[in-house]
Amino acid sequence: MRKNLIVKTAVALALAAPLLASAESQFVVGTGSASAKLDFRVVIPRVLFLGVGTGAAVLSTTGTVDVLTFDYTSNPNAIGTNAAAGSITNTGTNPTGSTFPVRVFGNDGQITLTAVGVDLISTTTATDIIPITQITGTSSASASLPLPAPGASVTLPAGRVTNETANWTFSYANAAVVPAGTYNGRVTYTASMP
Numbered sequence: 615m616r617k618n619l620i621v622k623t624a625v626a627l628a629l630a631a632p633l634l635a636s637a638e639s640q641f642v643v644g645t646g647s648a649s650a651k652l653d654f655r656v657v658i659p660r661v662l663f664l665g666v667g668t669g670a671a672v673l674s675t676t677g678t679v680d681v682l683t684f685d686y687t688s689n690p691n692a693i694g695t696n697a698a699a700g701s702i703t704n705t706g707t708n709p710t711g712s713t714f715p716v717r718v719f720g721n722d723g724q725i726t727l728t729a730v731g732v733d734l735i736s737t738t739t740a741t742d743i744i745p746i747t748q749i750t751g752t753s754s755a756s757a758s759l760p761l762p763a764p765g766a767s768v769t770l771p772a773g774r775v776t777n778e779t780a781n782w783t784f785s786y787a788n789a790a791v792v793p794a795g796t797y798n799g800r801v802t803y804t805a806s807m808p
Contacts, residue, residue, distance in 0.1 A: 678682025
């Protein structure tokens with residue numbers, strides 16, 4: 615009897631399986647019409663992207679941190695005079711001079727950009743410092759993608775979807791005479807989405 619029950623259950627499952635796995639259908643004999651429905655689903659993940667310089671080109675993670683150098687070797691008489699450096703170079707593949715492409719992309723609410731800066735410290739003597747506030751910048755799209763100053767944050771225009779690009783251009787104030795050396799510092803930009 616138990617064997618008979620197992621066989622009946624197996625047959626019932628075998629007959630029901632095609633009905634569970636098949637798309638909708640309707641069979642009509644005679645006049646009338648037949649209809650069948652098909653449902654569609656699209657899954658869009660929550661995404662947040664921030665790229666500055668070389669990293670702005672493609673929506674993917676890169677490990678490249680570009681370096682912008684203001685070099686006064688060719689015009690040392692300009693040190694501390696607010697004059698521009700004799701040479702401005704960068705290590706990036708997309709930036710031009712002191713201008714860097716930037717892209718912010720997000721699809722789940724308003725985005726806030728924050729900048730945290732570390733002062734430039736001399737590689738010769740660690741006590742020689744240029745404040746990070748001596749590096750300033752402007753944005754080509756200040757309304758839609760402003761450049762936050764170190765220690766500050768800006769909120770991008772409201773909306774569930776943000777896809778903004780701009781070019782950020784940086785300059786060194788050169789407001790004081792500082793000891794000789796190569797000074798290194800960094801600003802870390804962070805995009806946050808609720």
